[in-house]
Amino acid sequence: MFNLCQTRYRKHHQPKQQKFTHTLSLFIIIHLIFGISQSYAFDLPKPLTLDDFITFDQRQAKLGQLLFYDKILSGNQNISCGTCHHHSLGGSDGLSLGIGEGGSGVGPKRTPGIGADKIKKRIPRNAQALWNLGAKEFKFMFHDGRLSKSDLYENGYNSPAEEWLPNGLTNLLAAQAMFPVTSQFEMAGNPKENQIAGATHDRIDHVWPIISKRVRNIPEYGDMFINAFDHIEDAADVTMVEIAEALSAFINIEWRSYDAPFDEFISGNTNALTSAQKRGLDLFYNKANCASCHSGQLFTDHAFHALALPPFGPGRTRRFDPFTRDVGRMGETDLLEDAYRFRTPSVRNVTLTAPYGHNGAYPTLESIIRHHLSPLKSLQQWEPKHANLPDVPWVSQIDYLVHDDKREMARIESHIDIKPLTLEDDEVDDLLSFLTALEGKTAHKLPLGRPYKVPSKLPVD
Template identity: 60%
Template sequence: MDDFLPFDPAQARIGQLLFYDKILSGNRNISCGTCHHHSLGGSDGLSLGIGEGGIGLGPQRRSGDGADRIGKRIPRNAPALWNLGHRSVHTLFHDGRLQISDIYANGFLSPAEEYLPRGLNSILAAQALFPLTSQFEMAGNPSENEVAGAIHDRIDTAWPILAQRVRALPEYGALFVDSFDTVQRPADVSIVEIANALAAFIGTEWQSFDSPYDRWLQGGPPLEPAAEAGRVLFFGKAGCSACHSGALFSDQDFHAMGLPAFGPGRTRGYDPMPRDVGRMGATDALEDAYRFRTPGLRNVALTAPYGHNGAYPTLRDMIRHMANPVGSLARWQPQMAHLPDIPWLRMADFVIQSDRFEMARQANVLDARPVRLSEGEITQIEAFLIALTGETALKRPLGRPDTVPSGLPVD
């Protein structure tokens, strides 16, 4: 489709292998696919993920033990990957810390600033580099491996180490030579080609525009009655489309929706509290506090739990919250969060809620306009959101590979 960035199919096939190859993690024990798995709609089914050091997949993933056990949960819900290759996408991550921009002459405004390499083919390629350098996502602790140790000095010093790991494998080397004009011999493979291959895979693999809603838009069969009533509510009385707009049902802007606070937070060096200030963490602007990027809604029925921290287990719960954030927050219970029990983290999981000053600060920032919805109307909006599920959403072009060139196990 013309609405999507063009990617080379041969490069996407390399990206498929890299996406599931744990060679890109510091300790070779986790891949991109671990937290964005085909069988889980491109996510992991957890409120807050278990990253580097964990064992297993999805809701059954556990925290590891001994010296390899995890030190904290991933602070935010693993976002799904649907349609991120759309040309309209200009901002990524829950806090928008990656944006298309010319400020550093590499095409992007990112945490790597001027150290992000040039030659990345898309914002998807830039995005792919950051989980690789995250201590708790894929890199590991500085004392454990050379990748994490290099990141401790400066973020860009780790990427050449990962590139060397990949190009040293004959199968990868040959694939890159055959598929990239910039690669004449395996030694030419850099982190740029690796990121571009991952982008080619993500950008093509997760395209999905064949839902009942799309058929209706194109003059096909009408939506089921409940979904049609939900569509009218979504674009009308309920006001959902004020933020969930455009082809991807996201304005790519930032809004404070008053979600329950829990988890380790995204602490900063000068702000060690276990809280998540959202967009403010990227901009340091007070007016951005507690605001998060509007998620797209295509295939949203496949990507529970919901919210930037996965606070709500079902679409109905999330719709209720969006309609009445204050009332829904008051009724929220910790057991609604899907957090595998980790004894040494249990005490910290909800500690932020005992800070009445922080809770008051968060409560004072709310962008949602309450709207009165009956249970029947919530059911109708839910039916419309389900109608955004692609018919082939669970039948992806490439899928999960059985094996990868490194020989490491595939989740």
């Protein structure tokens, strides 16, 4: 600022060459300070800091680490949160549509089970990665945003549990942790298999007391809850709310990531990005128009968009919907204009979370980028071989019913929120290079990691 004022003061007292030299020097100084000489159609975000995340208690996070990998939270005690959101797979499972309760193993090698324990249905949507879900700016959870902050039910949230969601949940991430345990095909199990599975078909809030009793009756867990929560004086006081709070504390600290080369660049280090990454950044914020949706510090506008992703699998339907399909946000709002819209995912650490799309339709970043460039053509040319679906013969007959339904495909084709765009192959390569600059340097060295054992003594995936 001093140099700028000094230049203005002297402008009438210096030769033309000196004025040019001062102007050029000022430009260089600004370039060195901010690391940005390019103009962008969309503003570059400011760096993320700890203040951008909800606060957490380290004792609760350590407790949450154990609960996250403990199968005691599931109906048949055979699957944990970590099974489908594993450390070795970037907080996801590497599958297009996951294999939930009843399966065995982790990731692409997970098998669908045998006999009476075998799965009855694929998980309808791709297992979302967990990166930065503890950020304060998140407004919705799940692909369709069916969980959000709201006073509608006087408990702080608009959720599938409606008025039955208990009070006391301090953040959106904790509220989210309440629901996988209630899902038949994710963690609860099938009716008549266990007490939890039966309860979830009775009323959703009947599930949580059963789970919390299981947990607090293990002495090690009881002591940890008393130590981690100031208001818990006796293990008998532990509820699903405290379990969810501990899980959210763990997810918040474990998958927090903002030390990528891009973060160094926006903090002023012009050498943090390669030439290809800088060209990709320019495309991302200008010609390719990526930042119109993948905006801000977390690279998401927290909104819902219809991209005409190829449909397959059972889909997540409304209770009265007779079709094997997935209508996205409309399933929550019942508004026709929300049909086939899904929440914009963050692309931080996106290099670690293949496959891509709300149903994992595309196996590589390049393939999902090319879909964005020509969604209708890409939808029409997509082939089932692109989906990473483990072989499950007894459910495979419905895997592509929706994809073969001409009327449903026509409806999807009529709901597209993005316009076609032409990029050269080398420009796509540069975009891919930029996306690698969003991978955190410590993304493979997370603070707590996967525990080797848990208090229930059940096996850890």
